[in-house]
Amino acid sequence: MKLSAVTSAAIVATGLLASTLASADTLKKIADSGKITLAYRESSVPFSYLSGPGAPVGFAVDISNAVVDAVKKRLNNPAIKVDLQAVTSANRIPLLTNGTIDLECGSTTNNSVRGKDVQFAINHFYTGTRLLTKKSSGVKNYADLAKKKVASTSGTTNAQVIRKYNRDMNLDMDIVLGKDHDDSLLLVDSGRAEAFAMDDILLFGLMGNARNPADWVVVGDSLQVEPYACMMRKDDPQFQALVNGVIGGMMKSGDFEKLYNKWFMSPIPPRGQNLNLAMSKELRENLVAQSDKPAQ
Structure with missing residues (x-):
């Protein structure tokens, strides 16, 4: 249905x-x-x-x-x-x-x-929150995203986690939200965001299904285990x-x-x-x- x-x-x-x-x-x-x-x-x-x-x-x-x-x-x-x-x-x-x-x-x-x-x-x-990004972005961890656009998915705990981390670390990220994970991935793929913050297992799954998996990498510390x-x-x-x-x-x-x-x-x-x-x-x-x- x-x-x-x-x-x-x-x-x-x-x-x-x-x-x-x-x-x-x-x-x-x-x-x-x-x-x-x-x-x-x-x-x-x-x-x-x-x-x-x-x-x-x-x-x-x-x-x-x-x-x-x-x-x-x-x-x-x-x-x-x-x-x-x-x-x-x-x-x-x-x-x-x-x-x-x-x-x-x-x-x-x-x-x-x-x-x-x-x-x-x-x-x-x-699982825990990490980052999916293009290898060409040079992003290795959250500090590399200061003053840059970061995607997450609306209605997820990850969106809350990355917002809190952004405030706590004064990184001045611009958090943009997709309606589902494919939308959030597209924000990065199309250059409208530098990285996608989400549960690491989902990021590995999305990367494996991407058109060119070798172009992508999961990076960053795991912010919490949930x-x-x-x-x-x-x-x-x-x-x-x-x-x-x-x-x-x-x-x-x-x-x-x-x-x-x-x-x-x-x-x-x-x-x-x-x-x-x-x-x-x-x-x-x-x-x-x-x-x-x-x-x-």
Whole structure:
């Protein structure tokens, strides 16, 4: 299903609907409607992205599909329909809280601010903000971007992080925002920004999918380590238990590590690039801890 325009009236209504839907039973909603609506991202490589015409692919997409299988089994209804809804960093939380989508598994940071509006599942990845730039730019770290334009993506924690760092270090950067990661990359590719500040794993994925990957480089210190997790509506313990049961079960059985190796240690579509990114210490520890602890 294509992403429909979110009108200003719908955004206003989100606040009114949230208190009602926040306590809704997602499993009952799915059972009554006969469908579950999954969110996907168009350019969050390798988590959730479009590799060509058709349905999205990625590490988080596979997690979402495993949740769907568990929902069908729980409700004893293999005919449950799966609708797909494209989301951006800016609209993913409103579309979840107003009931448009039922589950968002992508590249969403689990932090305490967002936790006031949504519920997060077990953390499935850990990452930090770095910079993607053209090799020809000469940029090596944040200080090289003083008084220059720096791109990030609207609605992300990275945009907040780079703004704070800019203020704290008095770099006088001009922060420009794309609506999604492809837009932010285009700002750099077209010369309208010198670098793109984003989670390092997404930068490596975007670089691998670029027309000329050898022209690009990921640079800079990692400003913080943050967890990714799937989002659900708040106050829905049955659905939360089901989602965590799927992810936790995969972590315990070894299926999670197999899935990780598929998307981070093997060639992936559409260009067959291999990110060759070994599992971090934080994530390996969470295979045992199965924590949903947020970033601050």
